[in-house]
Amino acid sequence: MVQSLEVRGRTPAQIRLRRRFLRFVPIRAGQRVLEVGCGSGVVVRDLAARVGPRGEVVGIDSSRSMVEAARVLARTHALRHRMRWRVAPGAALPFAGGRFDAALAITVLLHVADPEAVVREMVRVTRPGGRVGVQDQDFGTVAVTHPDRALTERIMWGVATHMYEEPHSGRRMPALLRGAGLGDVRLLTDVFQDTTLEPFAKSFLERRAENAVRFGIADAPAAQKWLDGFTELVARGDFVLTFNYYGAVGVKSHGGPRKVRPTR
Numbered sequence: 001m002v003q004s005l006e007v008r009g010r011t012p013a014q015i016r017l018r019r020r021f022l023r024f025v026p027i028r029a030g031q032r033v034l035e036v037g038c039g040s041g042v043v044v045r046d047l048a049a050r051v052g053p054r055g056e057v058v059g060i061d062s063s064r065s066m067v068e069a070a071r072v073l074a075r076t077h078a079l080r081h082r083m084r085w086r087v088a089p090g091a092a093l094p095f096a097g098g099r100f101d102a103a104l105a106i107t108v109l110l111h112v113a114d115p116e117a118v119v120r121e122m123v124r125v126t127r128p129g130g131r132v133g134v135q136d137q138d139f140g141t142v143a144v145t146h147p148d149r150a151l152t153e154r155i156m157w158g159v160a161t162h163m164y165e166e167p168h169s170g171r172r173m174p175a176l177l178r179g180a181g182l183g184d185v186r187l188l189t190d191v192f193q194d195t196t197l198e199p200f201a202k203s204f205l206e207r208r209a210e211n212a213v214r215f216g217i218a219d220a221p222a223a224q225k226w227l228d229g230f231t232e233l234v235a236r237g238d239f240v241l242t243f244n245y246y247g248a249v250g251v252k253s254h255g256g257p258r259k260v261r262p263t264r
């Protein structure tokens, strides 16, 4: 898992997606920022560069081994003194109210059974006027070239429904933030695209094939044949894989009545 998050983290299209979202929030110099579900620390390391010398970034994750891996990876990073790490569940954050200028959760909420509880906590620890930002893939938007369309759809959707609490999480981001009482909710839709089967896309499809076997969607020879189908497309230059990322941000009110406006 650490390895696959790091491979994803250094994929150029993923770097662009992540940075566009951090600019959209926006994260600025001098801020104190929390990332919930920090994994191996890919986003925390980006945030450390954005918050500058007077800023601070705290990464929390419910997995102790993830936090340990993030700590080890950060140990030799030039900006390590701007990063803090804690093991904690997103639905019970170990911080006082209003401690952060911004709280983010990036590709986390689709894994969570009760995302409302996590967002509620993110709102609590954000100061009035601060921002809560969430970004998730939406696995209802996967488009990929393959000669066997029916099997591709069965594998893509079948595996996603087994792997994620909410495979359509991405499109629910604005409603989740408005439901938590945030104002001025804005949405940024972005697209991941790969046409060369880079290491991230390759391991994404290999994991889909493995899980298709595990969940009884295809047998092992069919899953291998399905994977080989991509290799042929890549060789001909006809491979395309895209899926959408939805990033939403909202502002915590100062306590006055909240104006409910449609998402921009």
Ligand SMILES: C[S@@+](CC[C@H](N)C(=O)[O-])C[C@H]1O[C@@H](n2cnc3c(N)ncnc32)[C@H](O)[C@@H]1O
Binding pocket: 005, 009, 036, 037, 038, 039, 040, 041, 042, 043, 060, 061, 062, 063, 066, 088, 089, 090, 091, 105, 106, 107, 108, 111, 112, 118
């Ligand atoms: C796909 S990783 C994302 C890591 C990082 N945000 C990134 O984009 O590279 C999801 C992470 O969320 C963590 N996670 C899942 N549910 C959580 C929860 N309820 N509270 C805190 N962390 C959680 C997992 O342990 C995992 O490390």
